[in-house]
Amino acid sequence: MMERHRFPKEERLCSKRLIERLFHHGSSFFIYPYRVTFLRVDGLNPKVQVLLSAAKRRFPHAVQRNRLKRRMREAYRLQKNGLLFPALEKHPYGLALAIQYVGDGKPDYGHMYRQMAEVMKKLQRENP
Template identity: 70%
Template sequence: MKKHTFPKEERLCNKRLIDDLFRNGSSFFVYPYRVTSLRVEGVSPKLQVLLSVPKRRFRYAVQRNLLKRRMREAYRLQKNERLYPALESQPFGMILAIRYVGNEVLDYAVMYARMADVLRKLGNEIEIP
């Protein structure tokens, strides 16, 4: 059993990869998340993720940080059972941007359930090339 961790290596920080992701990636929407994904060859961890909450919708850093913490936790707890099994058998890796686009601060339970929907949809997308 894998540990439920979200180490620095799995965070998307490379500016070139981020530009490629938003220029060439495909996206879908599961309220309150907009997910942009791109298949890439030769990424060292097979999956890298960028989580963001816009300053335009949430003026106060306290709210943005709360939402990012909840998103990170929901992703961290579910990635091993939903995404990694589908990615391990593939020759490519993926980079993702998960953006919070809701207008209000949602409960953690709702965010967790929606993150499960997002990861399930991504897992299905990976398995169907």
């Protein structure tokens, strides 16, 4: 059966309280062009909630930031089922996740896609 590559609203991190906890108590790592901050959360439903962002300081035009976030969302959406979700199925906790684009210049989607795969693999290793 074919997997559905969706990114529903429930998987988006919107809770201000949880976002604050994520940035104050979460762990982070860097895989260019992404800075990833994550926090294990008990009883999180769905198992992973994601926040995607691009800095206004680096990309002053909203068009640039929106394009970056759209590309990040697409790279995440296409890879989450194969790499991230299977690793978390056997655990009682979920992940709150913030992925920030910190690269410079015009990003290449192919590079963003490959680096997002590296992010997913590192998250698998960090959460055995």
